[in-house]
Amino acid sequence: MNLLHYIALTKVRGIGPVIGRHLIDYFGDAATVFTAPARELMAIPGIGPRLAESITDARALHEAENELSFIEKHSIQALVWGTPDYPKRLAECSDAPLLLYYKGVADLNASPTVSIVGTRNATAYGKSICTALVGDLKPYRPVIVSGLAYGIDSCAHRAALEHDIPTIGVLGHGLDRIYPAANRGMAAKMLECGGLLTEFPSGTTPDRQNFPMRNRIIAGLADVTIVVEAAHKGGALITAEIANTYNRDVCAFPGNVGQASSAGCNYLIKTNRAHLITGARDVEYLMNWEPQSQPTVSQTQLLQTTLTDAEQEAYKIIQEAGKIGVDDLSSTLQWPQSKLAITLLEMEMKGVITALPGKVYRIIS
Structure with missing residues (x-):
């Protein structure tokens, strides 16, 4: 493959992801x-006459030579659609970028990967639930993705860093700058345990039209994708709508x-565009995840004290x-349904069991 x-x-x-892939499919390579x-x-x-002329013009190749020098100088990975290095989930999307620029250490194919988005004008309420959500997601060993913007995005990245969770910022500009500038320090830390990703080459400024693409x-x-706090219009709702598509x-x-x-957020829930959640446990239930890390309190201590x-x-x-359905549990215990229901609810509230789809329960280990 010739990256240039x-x-x-x-x-x-005039060449976007769809036309670009048509060209590669037709000719076999770029x-x-x-x-x-x-x-x-x-x-x-x-492809019309004007676009064909642009392709045969040497200008694009000259600009590509400069870009190739830039990414080599700054140790940036170029991820080409259709190659093993390209993020697998993103490759499934019909409008996935033909090329991505990535700098960092986080696995772009890690599972689970959680996108957290929201308003730039976050309230104290929004910041508090975002911070709590990220911390509570840690047992599932996620990668947290957001857009490095003010508000909820920054809150999600910052909370991930505080909890040693890999976090990836997706940019609406090239990797030769950080926007907003106030997030430069945080972005530097993200490179050490997460990463920065963009489809835009160096020299691209953070223009308004870039952010829906991001x-x-x-x-x-x-x-x-989790929307923490969002007004009726804005990028978070666009992201949610795209995720639905x-x-x-x-x-x-x-x-x-x-x-x-x-x-x-209320609109997304009301129109069945999003599942209502109140915390990480709801996400676990929806996605059927299992915690992968051990709790700080032993099971013996938990049994004795709570x-x-x-x-x-x-x-x-x-x-x-290991896992047991409510009917089998009722049969084994020989309890009235009312007693079992209350007991299970109390145990869920204490965080020692979780309910899986089909009224199946398991211990949170």
């Missing part, structure tokens, strides 16, 4: 595109019905079974 020609293809004005005669180029749907990458990288799960925190900064006699009895049976 793939970079050059993205430099041709290098052949630039040696093809104009009449053959115009046989591709979407949002599709945020949605496409993740297993689930990708058939990815979307979650949202409900907010005060009279607060503008919660109107977007569980009633009835809860300890139910706990032991669930622990021995």
